Amino acid sequence: MTAPSTTEASDTEAKPTSPRRTFGLTAATALVMGNIIGGGIFALPATVAPYGTVSLLAFLVLSVGAVLLALLFGKLARRSPVTGGLYVYPRDAFGEFAGFLSAWSYWTMCWVSIAALAVAVVGYVDVLIPLHGNHALEAVVALAALWLPAAANFAGTRAVGAVQVISTILKFVPLLLVATVGLFFVDADNFGPFNASGQSVSGALAASAALLLYSFLGVESAAVSAGEVRDPERTVGRASVLGTLASALVYILGTVAVFGLVPHDRLVDSGAPFADAVNAITGGTWGGTAIALVAVASIVGCLNGWILLAAQMPYAAARDGLFPTPFARVGKGGVPGFGIWACAVLGTILIALNYTAGPDTTFRVLVLITTFTGCVPYLLSAAAQLYWLAKGSRAHISPARLVRDLLVAALSFAFAFWLIAGAGYAAVYQGVLFLFAGIPVYVWLRGRREAKELGETRQADSEPGAACQASTGR
Known part of the structure; x- marks a missing residue:
């Protein structure tokens, strides 16, 4: 986004x-x-x-x-x-x-x-x-x-x-x-x-x-x-x-x-x-x-x-x-x-x-x-902060503050990663399966939303006078 x-x-x-x-x-x-x-x-x-x-x-x-x-x-x-x-x-x-x-x-x-x-x-x-x-x-x-x-x-x-x-x-x-x-x-x-x-x-x-x-x-x-x-x-x-x-x-x-x-x-x-x-x-x-x-x-x-x-x-x-x-x-x-x-x-x-x-x-x-x-949310949130800092936020903060923010974000990412690794193979394996079980929910909701948006677009295009309004700039 x-x-x-x-x-x-x-x-x-x-x-x-x-x-x-x-x-x-x-x-x-x-x-x-x-x-x-x-x-x-x-x-x-x-x-x-x-x-x-x-x-x-x-x-x-x-x-x-x-x-x-x-x-x-x-x-x-x-x-x-x-x-x-x-x-x-x-x-x-x-x-x-x-x-x-x-x-x-x-x-x-x-x-x-x-x-x-x-x-x-x-x-x-x-x-x-x-x-x-x-x-x-x-x-x-x-x-x-x-x-x-x-x-x-x-x-x-x-x-x-x-x-x-x-x-x-x-x-x-x-x-x-x-x-x-x-x-x-x-x-x-x-x-x-x-x-x-x-x-x-x-x-x-x-x-x-x-x-x-x-x-x-x-x-x-x-x-x-x-x-x-x-x-x-x-x-x-x-x-x-x-x-x-x-x-x-x-x-x-x-x-x-x-x-x-x-x-x-x-x-x-x-x-x-x-x-x-x-x-x-x-x-x-x-x-x-x-x-x-x-x-x-x-x-x-x-x-x-x-x-x-x-x-x-x-x-x-x-x-x-x-x-x-x-x-x-x-x-x-x-x-x-x-x-x-x-x-x-x-x-x-x-x-x-x-x-x-x-x-x-x-x-x-x-x-x-x-x-x-x-x-998982800790890891993704730390990655998001690293992304924003790498993308260009450094132009708005001092070098010292940039280093501090980068250090906090990098250490937070490493900390979350270490904890996930320390949870053990069984917990990580089962956790990944449970996490991926949510993907069908995302696919269904995303598909329904896009289908609805496409239907609304087609309905608007098919309304009487739509082509005329488009040609006249209305």
Whole structure:
């Protein structure tokens, strides 16, 4: 797509969305933090413990990469401050097909992740109210965790922003307390070996980073929701960086505290590592209940933000005719209602599969490829920025700023590429198949649109007097 069409896309998008820009810096930062810090943090230390403390180094690498992506999205949002973000950037740079692939990949990652988060609620609710392994009750809890934040989204973007701020505070403060107070109770003997995996250090680093990436998905939240953000040219970049830095701080300090509070051999088999860490601090057993309450609030708040993103990405693509038309409909609350229904229904189907088909279901396979489907839009967005810089944007910026922008874009591209490679052969293979499964959708929509345009052209040419008007210049 050429530069003029980029301007047209931005103008047409900005006019209808500008009256409902309800996210200021605080709400936008909370959206980023709320989507990054979900339920994963509460199980994360135990997940990476088998690799040893090398996973702490992986956390640092991922934090740097996430900040680079935040800076990248801030730059891109200055060019296209509209809803859609990671769909808009590749579309404007490389055309509709690249935009569709990015939107399809991101949308897939969103609704699969939404179902996974809803299922994650069950384990924490079981601590508060024992479910005794009843799959029917577990499914009801997961569905409630999915549909309650979906209902909040139907109330409008203002309600979404309010929920994000409240839920972010509820989960951020307790986690930060564990991550700071817990450091005073750390025992160096609990950390265990640096590399406990038996692999090379580089192999263990890449493997643990692939597992940890899921916890950083959401850095793009403000960019995807730019159409709802006030002064997006400035706010998106600031909110992305602030939200990412704050989340990384909690992740790193919290994981260090848990590693130092819980002996390594116990941490590897822990089902609630933060609860075990709180118990080590207090010497009591109330930590599990407290952390379970925080976890439920955290995941519900995270679902609230992810459902909004899952609806806004196809909304932006549908306005260009690259997703089915119903996705472009906006309700009274300023949110794409059909998109919310779609992700909630798809999530419900996956939840049902999880509780009826056993542990080795398609649902679990799809969860494994969310890293791949999340990184594809990152990769394409970084490539779009490199394209714009190479095309001629350097004429408008100083050499020092050009070098900085090129470095951010190149490192972001390399970071996304490394994460895709680290996801493993199986995840990449399955992810590519799932990505290509969207091509028939693109072909059908593109064909229908062009057929309609051709029919309208022929009808106009066949109207009485058309030839006469053409000859007279009318």
